[in-house]
Amino acid sequence: MFTDFKIAMDRPLTIQVKEYMKQWITKGKGRVDQKLPSTRELSVLLGVSRNTLVRVYTELEEEGFIYTIHSKGSFVSQVGIASVPTWKMSWSEHLNEKAIQASELDLMKHDLRGVKGMINFATIAPDEKLFDLNNVKRAFLDRMAIEGEVLLNYGYAKGYKPLIQYLHNYMETKGVDMDGKDILITNGFTEAYDILLSSLQVKSRTILCENPTHHTAIKISKLHGFEITGIPMEQDGIHLELLEKALKEQPFGLAYLTPSYHNPTGIVMSAEKRSEVLRLLAEYQVPLIEDGFNEELRYSGSHVAPLAAFGGSGNSIIYLGSFSKILFPGIRIGWIAADRELIDYLVSVKRARNIHTSTLDQAVLFQYFHNGNFEKYLKRAKHEYKRKHQLAVEYCKTYIPFKRMTGSGGLHLFIELEDNCYVRDILQDCYEQGVVFTAGDVFYTDGGGANTLRLGFSRVDDEELLRGIQIIGDAVRRRM
Amino acid sequence: MFTDFKIAMDRPLTIQVKEYMKQWITKGKGRVDQKLPSTRELSVLLGVSRNTLVRVYTELEEEGFIYTIHSKGSFVSQVGIASVPTWKMSWSEHLNEKAIQASELDLMKHDLRGVKGMINFATIAPDEKLFDLNNVKRAFLDRMAIEGEVLLNYGYAKGYKPLIQYLHNYMETKGVDMDGKDILITNGFTEAYDILLSSLQVKSRTILCENPTHHTAIKISKLHGFEITGIPMEQDGIHLELLEKALKEQPFGLAYLTPSYHNPTGIVMSAEKRSEVLRLLAEYQVPLIEDGFNEELRYSGSHVAPLAAFGGSGNSIIYLGSFSKILFPGIRIGWIAADRELIDYLVSVKRARNIHTSTLDQAVLFQYFHNGNFEKYLKRAKHEYKRKHQLAVEYCKTYIPFKRMTGSGGLHLFIELEDNCYVRDILQDCYEQGVVFTAGDVFYTDGGGANTLRLGFSRVDDEELLRGIQIIGDAVRRRM
Numbered sequence: 001m002f003t004d005f006k007i008a009m010d011r012p013l014t015i016q017v018k019e020y021m022k023q024w025i026t027k028g029k030g031r032v033d034q035k036l037p038s039t040r041e042l043s044v045l046l047g048v049s050r051n052t053l054v055r056v057y058t059e060l061e062e063e064g065f066i067y068t069i070h071s072k073g074s075f076v077s078q079v080g081i082a083s084v085p086t087w088k089m090s091w092s093e094h095l096n097e098k099a100i101q102a103s104e105l106d107l108m109k110h111d112l113r114g115v116k117g118m119i120n121f122a123t124i125a126p127d128e129k130l131f132d133l134n135n136v137k138r139a140f141l142d143r144m145a146i147e148g149e150v151l152l153n154y155g156y157a158k159g160y161k162p163l164i165q166y167l168h169n170y171m172e173t174k175g176v177d178m179d180g181k182d183i184l185i186t187n188g189f190t191e192a193y194d195i196l197l198s199s200l201q202v203k204s205r206t207i208l209c210e211n212p213t214h215h216t217a218i219k220i221s222k223l224h225g226f227e228i229t230g231i232p233m234e235q236d237g238i239h240l241e242l243l244e245k246a247l248k249e250q251p252f253g254l255a256y257l258t259p260s261y262h263n264p265t266g267i268v269m270s271a272e273k274r275s276e277v278l279r280l281l282a283e284y285q286v287p288l289i290e291d292g293f294n295e296e297l298r299y300s301g302s303h304v305a306p307l308a309a310f311g312g313s314g315n316s317i318i319y320l321g322s323f324s325k326i327l328f329p330g331i332r333i334g335w336i337a338a339d340r341e342l343i344d345y346l347v348s349v350k351r352a353r354n355i356h357t358s359t360l361d362q363a364v365l366f367q368y369f370h371n372g373n374f375e376k377y378l379k380r381a382k383h384e385y386k387r388k389h390q391l392a393v394e395y396c397k398t399y400i401p402f403k404r405m406t407g408s409g410g411l412h413l414f415i416e417l418e419d420n421c422y423v424r425d426i427l428q429d430c431y432e433q434g435v436v437f438t439a440g441d442v443f444y445t446d447g448g449g450a451n452t453l454r455l456g457f458s459r460v461d462d463e464e465l466l467r468g469i470q471i472i473g474d475a476v477r478r479r480m
Numbered sequence: 481m482f483t484d485f486k487i488a489m490d491r492p493l494t495i496q497v498k499e500y501m502k503q504w505i506t507k508g509k510g511r512v513d514q515k516l517p518s519t520r521e522l523s524v525l526l527g528v529s530r531n532t533l534v535r536v537y538t539e540l541e542e543e544g545f546i547y548t549i550h551s552k553g554s555f556v557s558q559v560g561i562a563s564v565p566t567w568k569m570s571w572s573e574h575l576n577e578k579a580i581q582a583s584e585l586d587l588m589k590h591d592l593r594g595v596k597g598m599i600n601f602a603t604i605a606p607d608e609k610l611f612d613l614n615n616v617k618r619a620f621l622d623r624m625a626i627e628g629e630v631l632l633n634y635g636y637a638k639g640y641k642p643l644i645q646y647l648h649n650y651m652e653t654k655g656v657d658m659d660g661k662d663i664l665i666t667n668g669f670t671e672a673y674d675i676l677l678s679s680l681q682v683k684s685r686t687i688l689c690e691n692p693t694h695h696t697a698i699k700i701s702k703l704h705g706f707e708i709t710g711i712p713m714e715q716d717g718i719h720l721e722l723l724e725k726a727l728k729e730q731p732f733g734l735a736y737l738t739p740s741y742h743n744p745t746g747i748v749m750s751a752e753k754r755s756e757v758l759r760l761l762a763e764y765q766v767p768l769i770e771d772g773f774n775e776e777l778r779y780s781g782s783h784v785a786p787l788a789a790f791g792g793s794g795n796s797i798i799y800l801g802s803f804s805k806i807l808f809p810g811i812r813i814g815w816i817a818a819d820r821e822l823i824d825y826l827v828s829v830k831r832a833r834n835i836h837t838s839t840l841d842q843a844v845l846f847q848y849f850h851n852g853n854f855e856k857y858l859k860r861a862k863h864e865y866k867r868k869h870q871l872a873v874e875y876c877k878t879y880i881p882f883k884r885m886t887g888s889g890g891l892h893l894f895i896e897l898e899d900n901c902y903v904r905d906i907l908q909d910c911y912e913q914g915v916v917f918t919a920g921d922v923f924y925t926d927g928g929g930a931n932t933l934r935l936g937f938s939r940v941d942d943e944e945l946l947r948g949i950q951i952i953g954d955a956v957r958r959r960m
Contacts, residue, residue, distance in 0.1 A: 010850070011850060011851075011852060012851075012852035014852075014855075015852045015855055018855075019649070019653055022653045023652055023653050023655075026652075026653065026654060026655030026785060026789060027652070027655060028655075059855075059859075063778070063783055064778065064781060064782040064783035064784075065783050077782050077783065078751070078782060079655065079782065079783050079784070079785055084755045084758045084759055084762070084790050084791070084792070085758075085759055085762045085763075086762070086791055086792040086793055086794030086796075087762045087765065087794050087796055088794055088795050088796070089765070089767060089795060089796050090821075091795070091819050091821045091822035091825075092821055092825075094680055094681055094682055094767075095679055095680065095681060095822075095825050096679060096680065096681035097681075098678065098679065098829075099678075099679035099680075099825050099826070099828070099829050100825070102679075102825070102828040102829045102831075102832045103824070103825050103828040103829075105828075105832070106827075106828040106831060106832070108637070108831065109828065123634075125633055125634045126633070128629035128630075128632065128633045129629070131628065131629055131632050131633075133624060133628040133629070133632075136624070136628070136632065137620075137621065137624055137628075140617075140620055141617065144613060144616070144617055148611065148613040148616070148617075149608035149609070149611055149613070150608075150810075151810050152608065152611050152613075152616065152808035152809070152810040152811065153605055153606070153608045153611075153808070153809055153810050154603075154605045154809045154810065155810055157588070169499070172503055172506075172507075173499055173502045173503050173506065174506060175503075175506030175507060175508075175559065186834075187667065187833075187834035187835075187837075187838075188834055188835055190832070190833065190834050190835050191833060191834040194832065194833050194834070198578065198579075199575055199576060199578065199579035199582075200574055200575065200576065200579075201574055201575060201576035201577075202574055216832075219832060220832060223832055271558070275564045278564045278565075279564055279565055282564070282565045282566070282567045283565075285567065285569070287569060287574075298543070298544065301544060302544040302557050302558060302559065303543055303544035303545050303557065303559050304544075304559070305506060305559050309506060310564050311564070311566055312564070312566040313566055314566030314567050314568055315568050315569060315571070316566075316567055316568070316569050328632035328633070329632070329633055329634045329835075330630075330631050330632040330633050330634065330635055330838065330839035330840055331632065331838060331839075331840055332834060332835065332836070332837070332838045339571050341570075341571045341572055342571035342574075342575075344583070345571075345572075345575050345579050345580070345582070345583050346579070347586075348579070348582040348583040348585075348586040348589065349578075349579050349582045349583075351582075351586060351588065352582045352585075352586070352670070352674065352696075352699060352700060352703055353667075353670065353671060353674050353833075354666075354667035354668055354670050354671040354674070354812060355667075355668055355670050355809075355812065356812070357667075357812070358667075358810065358811060358812045358838045358840075358841045359810035359811075360810055360811055360838070360840065360841055360844070361838045361840055361841065364840070370490070370491060371491075371492075372491060372492035372494075372495050375492075375494075375495055375498075375539075379539075
């Protein structure tokens, strides 16, 4: 009895003993009405002070796990676990199409993942070494001092008001006319896109997008039963003639575009093309979801305003923003900036899904912005990423025999190999040598891209960058 | 030019000026290639030091908003906002049934809400005055010191590993056999229930539950196209004969039950009834979703194990847990403890919805538990809530002429008035006198409950409690 109790060093002892005894009782190791050892006896048995055990017994009694009879001792209560018939079912037979498809399309389950010690080009998460933890701590403590109780209690489905106000201003600084528009805070881009597609009823179940495009967007579109038509890209963005041709040929319910540092190609759509794309979408009356992905990670060239800014006082553009790739992905914050009437419906959808996004996250992020940390961080991060971007470009040009390489900003490059290069084989070869990247086919809407790959460079150091790219280059040459 | 610039006291000045000038440029107030005032001139105009302005101009140039010609000055860049045709669409005509229904069923939009200064019995959120902010701060700082970079970067869809481990142990302490089971962390109960219903395909689209029941569960069930059959409740939980009758009459795809401190009635299902309910569900092969709501807020009587503990090694019970009502709702953490195979699918569904729950939230909560704060907080909170509960019971007995009152724990009481009392009228009367509560009809699955109300007492002080209940009592008497 009580021989398997082990003490962990970094937790209050009372809690450890109490938990141990609760489990002993709830797991039925002690009979109902069984007499427990006295605190004196137990003190010897567990090697724990009697004072602690007196406290444990008192609390176990308060919580209804044991009862005490004066001058007789303490006894196990009836905690109510009776033996009932149990049955097993096969859950895999009780999942619907959508859940099964979500599992099938889950890249984390099916794609080669980087493991510790490998050179990992598969991720485009920010480099955590750049994180300014002290400023995040400062922001947290500042905000907690201002309204800690508010942060920990229920908030609003629409979002934390100071952050909404900040983002409103942020969108205006990007040149977006926010008159008649509003903002909904979401758990990152993914939730924003998912909430939108689950709520809209548009004239066609086909979405028009760039080809290739963000694989999460492809996945979510499919899960909501949308067809996807991808339009090839040129060096300055989507191919206009092919876009117009597609618009003529069939109706589209929505367009989804990532005009800046596009994922996976890293291409920035030119200002001229932005105007022209919007003109076409207006002509064919196709509303647009703009993915503001990495817009901030510009390393050179003029600032280009988002499509939502070009859209002026119109309301057909829905802008999805996120700081995940720039700031802290662990803080799950994204937002939808769109027509006020639309946002009002989406707020109810959001509330029915998870009440609201973590107020703590929103508040820490707001205060971090408010304290002026974002601008400084971004400057430092851009400096480092730009340096790495240049290195990566140089190494790829030197070591990888490619047909085309794109990526003028952001955290990745996109490489198209010769047509006869099957990238899945190359990935397999590299994986065996401790290098992983993303095979480009997952970004294609039409089964293409077998000869393409995405190289995320944000989380590899300089030495790994060189060695990894050399290994990839060698593998490509062997498979050519 | 630049006459409307205003300085806010609590933000870095460089950022304020830069933001102001960016908006001036992106909003097209300055022409492309227009010459900007020199930093010397601008310094006089804005009343800002020249040093600051030199920094602003440098950064604006780095970010591509302006360009500088040596010895000529700085000029506005082409930021690419051209005039394009804009169009407006009516978004309310482009929302699907589900989004419209989510808005229609959104109580926050349609029910009378408490406003500042009112006596608010409508909320059952925890009393924020009880929050131990210093321990939350401590937990945050402790965890940030251990692995701050990890908390801010991407995590796992399933959840933050230390928290999963903690909850695993927590479930075992409740007596739940976790062999073959696993845990998925969600954004609170709401997301847990929503993810489940969106993923399951069960033999019937009808859910069996208690009547009344949690209105959020009713809402989400309806949004997923489920019918709901509610079984009346007795003083010790669901009515067994009526439950058996319902099971005989029609097939149910799922059962949804809240055995402890049930919302809204506050009833605790007896241990005997728990066994019997599980026996019946096993006989008719109906899987169960158990809502662990407020299980911890027990003020008296024996500890009663959750249904999931009674279920032993079976896998037909899905337990949904949340600390929202006990701890901090602003930290959006709930969890699903269920069959491992099922969880594996749900992980992919979760990933497709929002990648993962905020790591920061999960980590702070984990460290708070690990530091032993939860037990202490719970003790203090229960002490205070128990006191308020007793007061509320006493005042209701004295001032409100009711037919039945239930609620032996938790943060609310549920009152059934005489049949001829229409509670919506009473609520209207009370509202005019500054008192708000929840009309009980929103909890009923069958349109009943017109004479019932839920009184949440967690966030009213003693004096308000007395005055509020007197006002309600008077209103009831006038309407009888």
